[in-house]
Amino acid sequence: MAHSHSHSHSPQPQDGNARRLLLAFAITAGFMVIEVIGGLISGSLALLADAGHMLTDAAALLFALLAVHFARRPPNSRHTFGWLRLTTLAAFVNAIALVVITFLIVWEAIQRFYHPQPVAGATMMMIAVAGLLANIFSFWILHRGSEEKNLNVRAAALHVLGDLLGSVGAIAAAMVILLTGWTPIDPILSVLVSCLVLRSAWQLLKESVNELLEGAPRAIDVGELKRKLNRALPEVRDVHHVHVWMVGEKPIMTLHVQVIPPHDHDALLERIQHFLEHHYSIEHATIQMEYQPCSGPECRLNELHAGHGHSHHH
Template identity: 35%
Template sequence: MSAETDRRWLTLALALLVAFMLVEAVAAVMAGSLALLSDAAHMLTDAVSIVLALVALRLSSRPPKGGYTYGLKRVEILSAQANGLTLLLLACWLAHEAVHRLFSPPDVEGGVVVWTALAGIVVNVACAWCISRANRSSLNVEGAYQHVLNDLFAFIGTAVAGVIVVTTGFVRADPLATLLVVALMVKAGWGLVRDATRVFLQAAPDHLDPDTIRRRMAQLPGVEGVRNLHVWLITSGEPTLSAHVVVRGDCHAVSRDLRRILAKEFALSHVTLQTEHANGRLPASPAAALEV
């Protein structure tokens, strides 16, 4: 899927979110509902997350230039981390407000809450569908998707709270629904911050075990040993490997076979291999270090 296609779907989701967010903010003030206000605030972070995603998509598509030998691909990881942090910070503020309202609950117009929340469910389903059409293997796009998905769950909780207020008069259902939203926001926010931090710390991707890769490389005929093996992500979906390989025989053939195995079995196509003959001498050929 092209970056241009991703941008179209994200832009459509952004337009839907912003339009409904303004309506919901007015409804929250009219109803005196913290749950609706928290949903509106959450939708604001949704909109910001999509704007960040759009900016990151444009920047990360720029080709390598000057000192940026990988281009600006990691801008999308910065965007994902910013999305996670905004979720966590907003969750702290909403938790504080919800606890305060549990002890001093204000009057809440349950009917307005119910109808606004039901409309929010429809809008968020549409937005989630739009973003799901984009490339969710990107941590950046996944961050925007998690924002919207959490907002969908929040609206469901808010609708239930509104029904409880209307049918029983139990106004504390409103801040309780807000605390449910907070729990969902913390879960999603922490996941995004954790995954983005792993990329910045150049940790191996979850689906690639360096020890397994090392053992598989060492099984290839002609390989005496594998040293200084590193596996990391340049950005989402772009795993990279570098290694120092001790070989016997034809180093070119061994390097070619290693690259084939790494691509086929581990989906590693960005590979840098430095080969060294088992007798301790580097090959005379300038192809001793091969990169694809």
């Protein structure tokens, strides 16, 4: 059974996320400048690739910080869910930035194969090692926040992980250049690192687009949820008009439930709510209880999709 663990938006986790993001942002932005200078001095594309990742990281962390700030704003009459969706939007922008930077680095690497550039291995090595240490520290800070299941902190951690791999690649390239003088290793490794980062970016892009398009969370199988609710509560005859989507990290749901007229309407409603919260961590559900069989084109559609015979049409 799929369990999605919901987390209440208490101020502590958000404050913790904000502190982690701010610290990681300071380290990343500071080191990005060092890597750009080092990459230009040594002529290393792998270092510049890493600096490119760090630039998007700094932007990613800044977006994430802003999103955490906006998520704290209470709902109002215009934004009834508050500003939580901004965190998803920030993750989406981060993913696109990563994809663009990756393509730019690959393009530059292809140019380097045709026109090899001299690379100062020793300078490259020093900066790559320092970059690795800075990235490990940033990743450690952010990874402590990942138990929040916050898409934004995870987005930022993914960026930093890409950087960490970039630094490892730059160190490896610097060693080969120092030992053999073979400079094509520099663009080769920058392409390899870019491919790893692209994979992470693609995953992030899929997740954030799913949320922006009001898609059901991956952890919740709507067909299975309907069948289980049907089996768990004998009074429930049919479940239809089910909509489930994410706002921030919270799943939200609306559904129509055809029931045998209960003695205690509120008690049955409470049992349905308890089922959704206990099995699927859905704390916010709007449930419409009906005593007549569902009629209308949507119901027939639901029957076709559900593929289980709980309809009571005559």
